[in-house]
Amino acid sequence: MEPDQLYRKESFIMRLLQSIIIFIVTLVALYDVVAASYLFSGSLSAMESSHKHSQVPKGWLSTKRFIPSDHTITLTFALRLRNMNLLEDMLNEEISNPDSSNYRNYLTRDQINEMTMPDEEESHRLRYWIANELNGEIIKESAGFIVTEVSIGDARRALDTHFESFKHKDTGKEVIRTLGPYHMPAELVDVVQFVGGTTRFPNAKLSSHSKPNHQFFNHVEQLKSGKIGASSNSPVISRMYAGDQSLAFLILPVCQDGSTSTNSQSICSGSFTGVTVASTNTAAIQTTFTASNGLVCASCNAFPNSLAQGSCDRSNTALNLTASTVYCLSPEISSPLLQNYVPLNLTFTTGYTGGQSSTPFSLTTYLGQFLTPQFIQQLYDMPALEGSYPPNAPVSPNTVAVAEFLEQYYAPADLEQFFNMVGLDPRIADRVNVIGPNNITNPGGEASLDIQWLLGLAPGYNTTFWSLAGLVDGQEPFLEWITDVLNSPQVVYTHSVSYGDDEGSLSLDFMLRINDEFIKAGSVGITIVFSSGDVGCNSNSEPLGNSFPAFPASSPYVLAVGATQLSTKTTPVCSVKAVGILSIPCNTVGEISSSIATGSRITSGGGFSNVFGRPSYQDNFTVDYINTHLQSLPAGFYNTSGRSYPDVSALGHNFLVILAGEIIPVDGTSAAAPTMASVIAIINDRLIQKGQSTLGFVNPTLYKLSASNPEIFQDIVMGDNSCSEVLCNQYGFPAVPGYDASTGMGRPIFSALDRAIRHDDN
Known part of the structure; x- marks a missing residue:
C-alpha cells in the first residue's frame, strides 16, 4: 500500500473512532438528561386510599407464614386512559343506539387504542420507575396495563406497605396481599390508576352443588346464638336432595345426649335405631329408615358417595367436627302423591333403643323437574x-x-x-x-x-x-x-x-x-x-x-x-x-x-x-x-x-x-x-x-x-x-x-x- 493511501486509511479510522466516542458520550448525556427528568422527589401518595382493610376480610385468615424477601410476586399497573368520556359518548349515542346511523358500526381495537392509550411519555416514566426504583421485570404489556414480576422485599419498600400470606378458611386457597394502604411516588399518581395484586382479595365462593342446604346453616346459626341448646339431640340435615317427585337426604344423627358418633358400626354406642321422616302436609311420606331398608351410614371421610362426602366435609367444618363423624344417606323416597313445585313440610327424628326418639327437626322443601x-x-x-358437522364441513365464524x-x-x-x-x-x-x-x-x-x-x-x-x-x-x-x-x-x-x-x-x-x-x-x-x-x-x-x-x-x-x-x-x-x-x-x-x-x-x-x-x-x-x-x-x-x-x-x-x-x-x-x-x-x-x-x-x-x-x-x-x-x-x-x-x-x-x-x- 502506498504511504499516501495508508495515511488516508488511518485518518479515516481515527475519525470513525472519534465519531463513535462522541456518539456514546451523547447517548450517556441523553440518558442522564432523561434520567434527570424522571427523578422522583421521594414524596409518596396513598393509592386507592379508601380501599384499605381495617381487619382481615371475612373468610380469610393470616397464615403468619414467613415470606422470604426474594419471593417473587406479580403486580399489574393500570395506567390512566385518555378520552374515555369521548368513547363512552360515542358508544351510547352512536354505536349502541338503534336510532343512530352508526348503529353497530364498530371500531377496531387499533382505533380504540389510538384514542385511549395513555401518553407515551408518562408510560416511559412508569417503566423507568419499575426498572430502577421497584427493581421489577416487565413481563407483559397490553393496552393501558403493565404486568411486572418483583421481589416481595422490593415491593414492600417501593410501595411502602406490608405484604403477607392469607388463606381462605373454606377453600384453602392462599394469596399474598396487603391490607393497605399502598403508595406510589407523587409524580406517578396521575399516571397509575391502581396496582393489581395489592389489596383485592379474590372471591373464593364455594360452589353450591355440594354445599349443605340453607336449612343446615340456619341450624348452625341457631346453635351459635343459643336458640338451640348445645345438648339438643335433634338430627341435623346436612343436605336435602329434592328431585322430580322424589327426594333423599343426608343426615347427621345426634345421640340422646347431644353428642355425635365416629363409629359407623355402633352409632351412639349402639343406641341409634334409625331415622324417621314424615310429611306433615301430605300423606305421601311416613317412613323409618334403617340399614335394612337402604339407610347408608359411614364416617364422612369414608363415605361411599363422593357428592355426599363433599356435603358432610363442609358440615364438619361448620360444626367443628372431625372427619370421621358419622353421617347417614337415605335411599330415594318417591310416591305418586308427591307433587312438584309445592311446599313439602318434613319432620325428621332419630330413634334410640327402648322406643325413645329425639327432638324433631322440621324443614320445608320443594320438589321439581331436572333441566336439560x-x-x-x-x-x-x-x-x-344439533351442532354436529360432517368432517371438513365449514364451521360458523x-x-x-x-x-x-x-x-x-x-x-x-x-x-x-x-x-x-x-x-x-x-x-x-x-x-x-x-x-x-x-x-x-x-x-x-x-x-x-x-x-x-x-x-x-x-x-x-x-x-x-x-x-x-x-x-x-x-x-x-x-x-x-x-x-x-x-x-x-x-x-x-x-x-x-x-x-x-x-x-x-x-x-x-x-x-x-x-x-x-x-x-x-x-x-x-x-x-x-x-x-x-x-x-x-x-x-x-x-x-x-x-x-x-x-x-x-x-x-x-x-x-x-x-x-x-x-x-x-x-x-x-x-x-x-x-x-x-x-x-x-x-x-x-x-x-x-x-x-x-x-x-x-x-x-x-x-x-x-x-x-x-x-x-x-x-x-x-x-x-x-x-x-x-x-x-x-x-x-x-x-x-x-x-x-x-x-x-x-x-x-x-x-x-x-x-x-x-x-x-x-x-x-x-x-x-x-x-x-x-x-x-x-x-x-x-x-x-x-x-x-x-x-x-x-x-x-x-x-x-x-x-x-x-x-x-x-x-x-x-x-x-x-x-x-x-x-x-x-x-x-x-x-x-x-x-x-x-x-x-x-x-x-x-x-x-x-x-x-x-x-x-x-x-
Whole structure:
C-alpha cells in the first residue's frame, strides 16, 4: 500500500473512532438528561386510599407464614386512559343506539387504542420507575396495563406497605396481599390508576352443588346464638336432595345426649335405631329408615358417595367436627302423591333403643323437574340445534366463550358424557379451545356448568374456555381476563361470566377502570354477559341490613342476568284465599324469581349500584318501578339513582351437570348466564350469516325493543330477592309486572326476540 493511501486509511479510522466516542458520550448525556427528568422527589401518595382493610376480610385468615424477601410476586399497573368520556359518548349515542346511523358500526381495537392509550411519555416514566426504583421485570404489556414480576422485599419498600400470606378458611386457597394502604411516588399518581395484586382479595365462593342446604346453616346459626341448646339431640340435615317427585337426604344423627358418633358400626354406642321422616302436609311420606331398608351410614371421610362426602366435609367444618363423624344417606323416597313445585313440610327424628326418639327437626322443601337443554329450548322457543358437522364441513365464524377463575377447570370426558346424556353429538367437545391452564383431573362445578350448558344450548360454534387460575402470588385473574379479551388476536363475540364481588369490597378506581374496559369491549362488538349473584340483594360477607350491590353485574355496560325457578305460584292469585278461607289452586307451571324461600339453593341477585348512575336506557323502566313498587322500603336501603340490575333473567334451578363422571343438579345465576349467552350467540350467528354486525353492547337495544315489543320477554311477577344463600333479610326487591330489580325485564322468548332484533335491522 502506498504511504499516501495508508495515511488516508488511518485518518479515516481515527475519525470513525472519534465519531463513535462522541456518539456514546451523547447517548450517556441523553440518558442522564432523561434520567434527570424522571427523578422522583421521594414524596409518596396513598393509592386507592379508601380501599384499605381495617381487619382481615371475612373468610380469610393470616397464615403468619414467613415470606422470604426474594419471593417473587406479580403486580399489574393500570395506567390512566385518555378520552374515555369521548368513547363512552360515542358508544351510547352512536354505536349502541338503534336510532343512530352508526348503529353497530364498530371500531377496531387499533382505533380504540389510538384514542385511549395513555401518553407515551408518562408510560416511559412508569417503566423507568419499575426498572430502577421497584427493581421489577416487565413481563407483559397490553393496552393501558403493565404486568411486572418483583421481589416481595422490593415491593414492600417501593410501595411502602406490608405484604403477607392469607388463606381462605373454606377453600384453602392462599394469596399474598396487603391490607393497605399502598403508595406510589407523587409524580406517578396521575399516571397509575391502581396496582393489581395489592389489596383485592379474590372471591373464593364455594360452589353450591355440594354445599349443605340453607336449612343446615340456619341450624348452625341457631346453635351459635343459643336458640338451640348445645345438648339438643335433634338430627341435623346436612343436605336435602329434592328431585322430580322424589327426594333423599343426608343426615347427621345426634345421640340422646347431644353428642355425635365416629363409629359407623355402633352409632351412639349402639343406641341409634334409625331415622324417621314424615310429611306433615301430605300423606305421601311416613317412613323409618334403617340399614335394612337402604339407610347408608359411614364416617364422612369414608363415605361411599363422593357428592355426599363433599356435603358432610363442609358440615364438619361448620360444626367443628372431625372427619370421621358419622353421617347417614337415605335411599330415594318417591310416591305418586308427591307433587312438584309445592311446599313439602318434613319432620325428621332419630330413634334410640327402648322406643325413645329425639327432638324433631322440621324443614320445608320443594320438589321439581331436572333441566336439560331440550327442556329450555322448548320452553324458551329456541332452535333445537344439533351442532354436529360432517368432517371438513365449514364451521360458523361465530365465537363464544366462558371465563373461569381460581382453579375452576373442566374435564373433556365430562363434556362428552354430558352430550351423550342429552342426546347431542359428543364430537362437539372438539370445538373447545382452551386458553390458560386446565387440570382435567380436577374439574369444578362452576366451570363444568358453564361449558356444558353454553355448548348444550348453542352447539357447534367455536368456543373458548378462558381459564385464569390465579395461582401466581399477586395475580388478579379477573383483571388478567379482561385485558386478555381486549388484546386477543381474534374477537370473541359473546362472553358468559359467572363472577362477582360486593361493590363495597372493591376500590372505586378498580371498578371505574374495569367499567372502562367494558366500554371498550362494547365498542368493538363484544357482548359480555354476567350473572347477577346468588345472595339476593345482600352481601357475600356483610351481615343482613341494607342492600349490597354486586360488581361487575352493576356495570351499565354488561348484560346482567338473574335466575328464575319453575313454580305453580306464578301469579298473586295463587297466594290468596277466596272468602278468606278457600285456597285457589294453581297448577300451571311457570317461572318465579329464584330464592331459598321457595326451594332454590340460591337467591337471585339484584339491586341498585352505589357507584354507577342510572343509564339513560333504563330511565323509563326503573323510575316507574321505584315510584310504584319500592315506596315502602326504608330510606337508605338502596341508591334510588343507581344503575339497577339484573337486565334480564333465565332459569337457574336444577340444571343437570356432569362433574367427575357424576350427574349432579346445580343452581345459580351461573346457570342463567350461559343460558342467556346462548340466546345472544344464536342471534349473532344469524346476523353474521346475513353479513350484518353482531349485537355488541346490547342493553340499549333490548330495553328499546322491550318497550315497543313486550312479547320478547316473559314477565316474571312473583318472588323477591330478600334472602341470601342462608338467611332472609327483612327487605328485598320484589318481582312485579314490568321491569324489576329481581328478574329485570323477564326471561327471553327466543323467537320473538330474534324476530324483533333482525326485523329492526331491516
